[in-house]
Amino acid sequence: xxxxxxxxxxxxxAATPFLLAALGELVVERAGVLNLGxxxxxxxxAVLAFIxxxxxGGHVAAFGLAALSGVVLALVFGWLALGLRANxxxxxxxxGILGQGLSSLIGNSYESxxxxxxxxxxxxxxxxxPVVGGLFVQDAVVWLTLAATAAIxxxxxxxxxxxxxxxxxxxxxxxxAIGYPVIRLRLxxxxxxxxxxxxxxxxxxxxxxxxxxxxxIAGRGWIALALVVFGTWLTGRIFFGxxxxxxxxxxxxxxxxxxxxxxxxxxxxLPYIVTIVVLxxxxxxxxxxxxxxxxxxxxxxxx
Amino acid sequence: xxxxxxxVVANDAIDLTVGRNSxxxxxxxxxxxxxTLMKLIYGVESPDAGEVLWDGQPVTLSSPAEARRLGIxxxxxxxxxxxxxxVVENISLIVPxxxxxxxxxxxxxxxxxGLDVDPFADVHSLSVGxxxxxxxxxxxxTEPKLLILDEPTSVLPPQAVGLLFDTLRRLRDRGVxxxxxxxxxxxxxxxxxxxxxxxxGRVTGNVDPRQHDAHDLARMMIGRDMPPPLHADPLPVGDxxxxxxxxxxxxxxxxxxxxxxxxxxxxxxxxxxxxGISGNGQGELARLISGETRLSxxxxxxxxxxxxxxxxxxxxxxxxxxxAFVPEERLGRGAVPEMSLADNSxxxxxxxxxxxxxxxxxRAEATFTAACIRxxxxxxxxxxxxxxxxxxxxxxxxxxxxxxLLKPQVLFVAQxxxxxxxxxxxxxxxxxxxxxxEGVAVLVISEELEELFxxxxxxxxxxxxxxxxxxxxxxxxxxxxxxxxxGAAGVPA
Ligand SMILES: Nc1ncnc2c1ncn2[C@@H]1O[C@H](COP(=O)(O)OP(=O)(O)OP(=O)(O)O)[C@@H](O)[C@H]1O
Ligand SMILES: [Mg+2]
Numbered sequence: 001x002x003x004x005x006x007x008x009x010x011x012x013x014a015a016t017p018f019l020l021a022a023l024g025e026l027v028v029e030r031a032g033v034l035n036l037g038x039x040x041x042x043x044x045x046a047v048l049a050f051i052x053x054x055x056x057g058g059h060v061a062a063f064g065l066a067a068l069s070g071v072v073l074a075l076v077f078g079w080l081a082l083g084l085r086a087n088x089x090x091x092x093x094x095x096g097i098l099g100q101g102l103s104s105l106i107g108n109s110y111e112s113x114x115x116x117x118x119x120x121x122x123x124x125x126x127x128x129x130p131v132v133g134g135l136f137v138q139d140a141v142v143w144l145t146l147a148a149t150a151a152i153x154x155x156x157x158x159x160x161x162x163x164x165x166x167x168x169x170x171x172x173x174x175x176x177a178i179g180y181p182v183i184r185l186r187l188x189x190x191x192x193x194x195x196x197x198x199x200x201x202x203x204x205x206x207x208x209x210x211x212x213x214x215x216x217i218a219g220r221g222w223i224a225l226a227l228v229v230f231g232t233w234l235t236g237r238i239f240f241g242x243x244x245x246x247x248x249x250x251x252x253x254x255x256x257x258x259x260x261x262x263x264x265x266x267x268x269x270l271p272y273i274v275t276i277v278v279l280x281x282x283x284x285x286x287x288x289x290x291x292x293x294x295x296x297x298x299x300x301x302x303x
Numbered sequence: 304x305x306x307x308x309x310x311v312v313a314n315d316a317i318d319l320t321v322g323r324n325s326x327x328x329x330x331x332x333x334x335x336x337x338x339t340l341m342k343l344i345y346g347v348e349s350p351d352a353g354e355v356l357w358d359g360q361p362v363t364l365s366s367p368a369e370a371r372r373l374g375i376x377x378x379x380x381x382x383x384x385x386x387x388x389x390v391v392e393n394i395s396l397i398v399p400x401x402x403x404x405x406x407x408x409x410x411x412x413x414x415x416x417g418l419d420v421d422p423f424a425d426v427h428s429l430s431v432g433x434x435x436x437x438x439x440x441x442x443x444x445t446e447p448k449l450l451i452l453d454e455p456t457s458v459l460p461p462q463a464v465g466l467l468f469d470t471l472r473r474l475r476d477r478g479v480x481x482x483x484x485x486x487x488x489x490x491x492x493x494x495x496x497x498x499x500x501x502x503x504g505r506v507t508g509n510v511d512p513r514q515h516d517a518h519d520l521a522r523m524m525i526g527r528d529m530p531p532p533l534h535a536d537p538l539p540v541g542d543x544x545x546x547x548x549x550x551x552x553x554x555x556x557x558x559x560x561x562x563x564x565x566x567x568x569x570x571x572x573x574x575x576x577x578x579g580i581s582g583n584g585q586g587e588l589a590r591l592i593s594g595e596t597r598l599s600x601x602x603x604x605x606x607x608x609x610x611x612x613x614x615x616x617x618x619x620x621x622x623x624x625x626x627a628f629v630p631e632e633r634l635g636r637g638a639v640p641e642m643s644l645a646d647n648s649x650x651x652x653x654x655x656x657x658x659x660x661x662x663x664x665x666r667a668e669a670t671f672t673a674a675c676i677r678x679x680x681x682x683x684x685x686x687x688x689x690x691x692x693x694x695x696x697x698x699x700x701x702x703x704x705x706x707x708l709l710k711p712q713v714l715f716v717a718q719x720x721x722x723x724x725x726x727x728x729x730x731x732x733x734x735x736x737x738x739x740x741e742g743v744a745v746l747v748i749s750e751e752l753e754e755l756f757x758x759x760x761x762x763x764x765x766x767x768x769x770x771x772x773x774x775x776x777x778x779x780x781x782x783x784x785x786x787x788x789x790g791a792a793g794v795p796a
Contacts, residue, residue, distance in 0.1 A: 160395070163388065163392055163396060164396065166388065167385045167388065167396055170385045171384075171385055177347050177379060178383055178396060178397050179368035179369075179370075291425070293387075295386070
């Protein structure tokens with residue numbers, strides 16, 4: 001398999017954990033809340049999902065439990081940050097650390113065990129194409145994530161719900177003045193974000209690399225957060241950013257196996273560098289930031 | 304109804320009865336509790352005590368949605384629009400329907416009532432006046448039975464005020480009751496058939512405003528006699544302090560109106576007024592003069608301040624030359640709503656010894672703020688109050704005071720008395736005239752012609768980004784200014 005077709009075949013799956021978590025965080029931030037706990041929520045989802053699959057519970061139940069654990073951690077965050085109006089940054093970090101700690105504790109006796117992933121589904125016809133064919137052979141979660149991306153894009157673009165979330169994120173006081181239950185809407189958004197992060201963790205530990213190792217989330221949650229900001233809170237850009245990140249990580253693998261004369265540390269850092277540079281360039285448009293930025297992001301709100 | 308915010312009893316056992324087919328005025332000074340009462344009626348705030356009867360039935364107004372269901376609509380004093388959404392999206396947040404249908408209804412209503420606005424424009428690109436139009440349209444689209452308008456005319460141009468009043472009268476004739484708040488007594492007398500007067504959170508009178516003259520009403524409101532207006536006597540003027548020559552500017556924002564060929568000369572010891580309907584380039588002109596928009600160093604002489612080319616300098620550098628500025632938007636530009644008044648003082652008054660070796664001198668900061676609060680009669684709990692918690696008029700008094708205390712050489716004020724009660728408005732205008740008499744060069748942007756005629760020596764009119772030649776405020780008639788305002792002049796009648 002050539003390097004190019006390897007990258008094309010693998011980049012969607014590589015992007016999926018980032019994309020799932022970033023889509024969740026997009027909804028949260030659009031509603032005006034900053035949840036920095038993604039990394040830990042992903043870790044907890046990952047270990048729980050791994051354990052369910054390991055004991056033969058199957059992938060559906062595994063993803064379900066991971067989403068549920070994400071919602072529970074998100075509720076802890078929501079109760080402190082929205083209910084008690086604590087500082088969102090501090091609470092987010094604390095919840096993230098809690099998630100990470102719980103994942104190490106729960107996963108202690110599963111360290112380095114492996115499981116089997118899920119089969120890939122090929123799109124008939126397209127998957128037989130030369131070079132790009134691999135792009136159309138993906139597992140079910142990838143296909144569902146692509147569908148979720150489109151759904152979230154359409155929600156912000158066309159639906160009333162998307163409009164309401166944007167309004168709540170821009171000016172919670174005005175939203176309250178015209179009668180929207182700001183706190184309740186934000187709580188729903190936070191719960192959705194938690195569920196998505198849980199799913200992202202589950203995908204990383206049971207499908208993408210079906211094994212458990214403490215710390216295996218390895219900063220994916222933080223990258224997802226960065227994608228949301230650099231993607232200027234636009235679904236399409238976040239998708240593009242996740243894909244770019246996935247593609248460049250695979251490219252650096254290709255480069256390492258083909259023994260290019262580049263230090264491997266640089267190659268490992270490459271995905272981060274490329275993503276930051278490319279999205280940084282996109283973000284330099286001030287007008288876009290002004291129009292798409294979330295005005296009340298991270299501010300505590302109370303009646 | 305009773306409502307207290309912490310120590311402040313904003314509404315103290317208020318009784319109010321609004322009849323059918325009535326336009327009912329609520330009168331009172333800044334901070335008297337008018338907006339609070341309206342928020343109780345619209346369900347934004349819940350009362351500490353008291354009850355509401357709607358068509359004779361007791362109701363609980365637990366949320367604005369509840370109030371809207373009963374048929375209560377409200378236009379807010381501090382706008383409740385979302386800047387990153389378009390006009391039609393804003394409206395669709397409370398009015399059900401498809402965007403295309405809503406846009407058509409917005410256009411139709413705009414035509415009917417002279418409230419023209421592009422349904423697909425983003426709100427952040429609209430002027431204050433245009434935003435208010437959007438709020439009014441949004442409210443009318445819910446077809447209310449009781450319409451609450453909190454200072455709707457404070458930023459509307461005179462023509463639009465007339466049209467709005469026609470609209471309100473038509474609505475009244477169709478059986479809509481209207482609660483109307485304004486600080487302009489002549490408006491209340493021409494429009495309203497009933498007035499409830501508030502002072503310090505209590506009702507101090509229920510009158511028919513047509514039976515009383517403005518003087519009486521003002522006395523009931525402020526509890527003492529009004530000071531007579533101080534007209535500016537002609538004085539010899541001094542040197543040129545601020546000069547704009549043939550200034551052209553096209554802002555980055557594709558929606559905003561550019562300025563072309565703007566000539567303006569402001570001398571020491573005079574007040575120059577910029578009249579015009581908002582949205583004709585006032586915002587951009589203000590940003591250019593204040594330094595929020597900067598030009599390239601090559602064009603430094605397009606704007607000259609104190610004899611120096613300053614078009615490339617930032618606001619702080621211009622302030623260092625003796626320039627002070629009161630922007631049109633109080634919350635967000637003039638003051639930071641989340642910060643205390645004391646910290647807000649610091650923003651521009653730091654050169655007055657509020658810093659000690661680069662650190663904040665809290666004592667000096669508090670002293671300055673207390674002086675500002677006292678001298679400008681700002682009603683608030685003290686220097687530690689959050690700027691955002693002040694009533695609209697009181698915040699304006701505070702910002703005006705802060706800038707005046709800087710003792711500037713050039714004072715630039717946009718909409719000096721927007722939303723300020725008449726007692727305080729008179730005081731602010733007197734203060735401006737007094738500064739002029741002391742040799743300060745004063746530039747005022749205002750939509751209120753009467754105000755400009757009262758205090759200005761000269762008036763120039765801004766229309767579609769063009770500034771008219773200078774007109775003598777003492778000899779020019781209001782009609783002529785009016786013609787310049789709608790672009791029909793250039794040829795004096
Ligand atoms: N959210 C709040 N928190 C604390 N105090 C408040 C709040 N809203 C209003 N107040 C206080 O309640 C009093 C009444 O305010 P209100 O806004 O009703 O006055 P107003 O009559 O509408 O004045 P204006 O003419 O300036 O608009 C003021 O003293 C104000 O500072
Ligand atoms: Mg008010």
